[in-house]
Amino acid sequence: MKNSSLHQKIALAFFLSIVTFSLHAQKTINNPYVGFNSTAKNLNIKKIVISDTATVVWFTTTYPAGQWIRIPKDTYIQDNISSTKYYIKKTVGIPLAAQYFMPKTGIVSYQLIFPKVSAKATSIDYGEAGDNAWKIYDIALQESKTLLPKFMYSSWFNKLTGDLEIAFFNKEVVYKNKVWSYKNIVKTNTANTAILIANGKETRQLLVNELKNERINLNADHKTIQLSKKQVDCKRTISKETYKLPIFKNDSATFSGYIKNYSPKLGIKTMMLSIDNIITGGQENQIIKIQPNGYFTTKVGIYHPETVFLRSGLFNVNDIYLEPGKPLFIILGDEELIYEGPLAQLNEDLSLLNKIDLFNYDDMKKKIVNMKPNNYKTYLLNLQKTELTKLDSIRQLGMLSEKAYQIKKISIICSYANHIIEYNWNYESADKENKKAVEKYPTDYYNFFNKKIINDELSVISADYNTFINRFKFLPGIKPESYSYTYNYAAMFRVLRENNITLTDLDKSFEKFISADGLSLNIDSVDKSTQDAWLEKRGDFIKIFNNKYASDFYFKKIDSAFNISKGILFDIMRAQDISEPIVDELSPIQEDNLDYALSDIRNQFIKDYIKLKNNETQKQIIANKQNGGYFVNETPKVEADKILDTIVSKHKGNVILIDFWATWCGPCLNGIAQIRPLKEEMKDRNVIFVYITNESSPLTTYQNLVPTIKGQHYRLKSDEWRYLADKFKVTGIPHQVLINKEGKVVNPALKFMDNGEVKKLLEKYL
Structure with missing residues (x-):
């Protein structure tokens, strides 16, 4: 028993030692x-x-x-x-x-x-x-001796202005539009903390004194400022500055910021800034590199105040407002953006004003099925009136900067104009089950248009005005479904002379073929070569002439419907028609035709800007052809049903992503631009990008665009294209096909995916 008791005591002591050790080890x-x-x-x-x-x-x-x-x-x-x-x-x-x-x-x-x-x-x-x-x-997993007192980890605002003064984070400090690292932190007494921060070789000494009610005194640069953790507790001087003409300015804005506690382990090293270009009608994308400490900065080329859009795998921000010549710094990572710099108050106000928006798309879809066009218009105009009343009330309270008021007022007017124009599209979308025919717009449907806003150059400060111009270009009930056009050769030569475009010997030879009515040609087979040569030589001019005819035809209908004299709206609509092929299709206008193309645009800045883009495109075409990375292949000389096998066999052993596209296809070009960073990222992997188009892509435009698209290129004839289109059920483009390293089709029709999803799919077959 004694031995047994001794063993029990020993066992108990051993168990307790384990428990004690475990408690200490925890x-x-x-x-x-x-x-x-x-x-x-x-x-x-x-x-x-x-x-x-x-x-x-x-x-x-x-x-x-x-x-x-x-x-x-x-x-x-x-x-x-x-x-x-x-x-x-x-x-x-x-x-x-x-x-x-x-x-x-x-x-x-x-x-x-x-x-x-x-x-x-x-x-x-x-x-x-x-x-x-x-x-x-x-x-x-451990406390650090250099960490700040916990209450300090926050954004701190100037009590006298409400502006962001400093923000303390785990590893970095945001101060003076820069990101600093901690070099040393010393708690000098109960209430004071001395902090040494560094940005490269530059250092700053900060002294923080803790006060009551979530306030601190910050001593830096030989002055002391009282700060509050709550911006609402700070005084706020409301800016009375307004936007004035001229609003256009060829400049850039500095856009910088910090991603709170960013880590390179996220695997996301870039963000995309998207800028709507109201003159070209397109969207320009700009890559922003994120530094290892979460800081980013870029120069953004803009020519008027406008909203830009930030896209990444971390954040999507739709309401960042920039101005030419001014910087904006933002802090990302909390539920609400924090702004710093001269545009901070404007961005804060615009963010606040989003809360007065009343239009709800889902609610509208439920109501529109029981509404005739004018009922729908009245419903929207009542919402608009309420929003404008709310906006004026906020302004009268002295809580709103004048620029924010200007932007929001234009946005409210234009956004509801857009909704009203979209009656037929919204009705058809909401009534998919019943398939009731949409009613025609009454003759007085468009009598709500605010003519001052339409032709006010200041309206470009609102992103909704850009959308409005797009809607105005395709007004239901005004825009004709089609129109007939016959070449007016006599008018072409009249325009050539009126615009002082020098007539060549070829022009003079061809002019002799024009009949008395000016619409037809007196020509036989012998003269066909002269006709073909003239059409090729004057192709640029003819395209401009025809585009002007189509635009003038529509502009006259708009004038007759709304009695709107030509102004900024007409200038921008015309500019977009001219700029789109220059920018999107890399098809610059020949110098001797440029003044004629711009002759009916009144705004000098817009004229100069298009000339600038035309010149940039000419330089870009030359530079692109020197960059390399693209390969234009001869179409294999085989039967149509063997073309794909021949193309694939050339690249066997690689994963192949085939993209059916065309130079005139906007979604195709957007998709090609989106995947460009991924191609660069995977350039050393066994992945081949193959681009296939047909003769609907004009040869000159094709030759200009291809150098911007790294990969293997094929331009097929109609029969060859039709065979592949039938094989892969290509009913529209863009259309993508994935082929594995063994040359087998593993996906004949890829759905839309972002770059991360595409990368994962490609790696699956590597």
């Missing part, structure tokens, strides 16, 4: 500091407990009541010591790999249990499967 981190959190405020880590056997992460998730969340089976954590992913073992408080419906409170707390991470790890990352799944990076 490590708890409460409210750990985190880096980049893709979930914003939805997912918060309250505690991490690391024992000898497991790593337990305590979460609190906020999500709308009744909606569901799920913890996937391949959820993992990864420490900063190795590339090993520690996959989830079990959950507490929430089911694993099953839908969990949020309670009425909209809050749930739970634990996720993973294997033990390395004892040397100082941080972990949390991830779920999928590019758009929840991910949190740089979750600290």
Whole structure:
């Protein structure tokens, strides 16, 4: 018994020693500091407990009541010591790999249990499967002696102006439109903290004194400023500056910013800025590189104040407002953007004004099926009136900058004009089941147009005016479905002479063939070569002449319907007709035809801008042909049904992405531009991009565009194209086909995908 008792005591002592050791070995981190959190405020880590056997992460998730969340089976954590992913073992408080419906409170707390991470790890990352799944990076596993007092991690606003003065983050500080790193932090006493920050070789010494009510004193550059964490508690001087003519200015804006707690581990190194060009009618995209510390900056070429759009795998922001010659700095990563610089107040005001918008697309679709055109118009004009009243009320309260008021007023007027114009499209979209014929627009349908806005050059400050011009170009009931046109050779020669375009010997020879009516030619087979030579020589002029005829035909109908004298709206509509082929199709206008092409545009800036774009395109064509990376192939001399096999065999051993396209196809060109960064990223992989078009792509335009599209190119004849179109059921373009390394078609019709999805698909077959 004694031996048994002794053994029991020894066993108990051994067990207690294990328990004691386990308790000492366990490590708890409460409210750990985190880096980049893709979930914003939805997912918060309250505690991490690391024992000898497991790593337990305590979460609190906020999500709308009744909606569901799920913890996937391949959820993992990864420490900063190795590339090993520690996959989830079990959950507490929430089911694993099953839908969990949020309670009425909209809050749930739970634990996720993973294997033990390395004892040397100082941080972990949390991830779920999928590019758009929840991910949190740089979750600290230890306290750092250099960390600021917790209350300081925030954006701080100047009490006297309301402007952002400084923002403290885990690794960086945003100050004076720059991103700084911490060099040293010293707590001098209970209320004071001295901080040394650096931006490259430049350093700044900051002294922060904590005050009551979420305020601090910041001493920097030999002056002290009182700051508040709450911008609403700050004074705000409302800008009375307004936009004035001339509004056009050939300049650029500096657009910079910081992504809160950005980590290169995100794998996203660039963002795309999209700028609507009201003169060309197109959209220009500009790549922005993200630096390892989350800072980005770029010069944006714009020629009037306008809204631009930011796109990335992290954020999509639709309401960034820029002005030529002015900088804007933004902070991304919280639910609301934070702005800094001379355009901050304007952007804050415009963001606030989004809340007065009343138009709801889903609500409109329910109502429109029971509305005739004029009922629909009245319904929208009542919404517009309410919005304008709200806008005026906010202005009268002295809470709104004058520029924001100008922009929003034009936007309200133009956006509702757009909705009213779209009656037939919206009706057909809403009434797909009943298929009732849309009613014709009454003769008084367009009597709501605000003629001042239509022809006011200042209207270009609103993005909705750009959309309005597009809608105005295709007005239902005004725009003819088609019109007949006969070449007026006599009128062409009259225009040549009126515009002082020198007539060549070829012109004079051809002019002799023109009949007395000026519409037909007295020509026989012997003279056919002269006709062909003249049509080729004057092809540029003839295209301009015909486009002017079509435009004038429509402009006359608009004038007769609305009694609108020519102004900025006509100038921009005409400019878009001229600019589109110059920019999109790389088809510049010959110098001797340029003045004639621009002759009916009144605005001098628009004329000069088109000349500038025409010159840029000419230079671009020359430069493109020197860049390389594109290969124009002869169509294989085989039967049509063998063409694809011949093309594929040439590139066997590679994954092949075939793109059916045309020079005149806007969506094709947009898709080609979108995938350009991915092609560059995968240029050293076994992936071949093949572009196939037909003779509907004009040869000169094709030859100018191809050097901008890296890859293998084929221009097929009609029969050859029809065979491939039938084989892959090409009913419209763009149309893409994927072929694996063995030369087998694995997807005959790819759906639209972003670059991340395309990359994943290509890598699947590598």
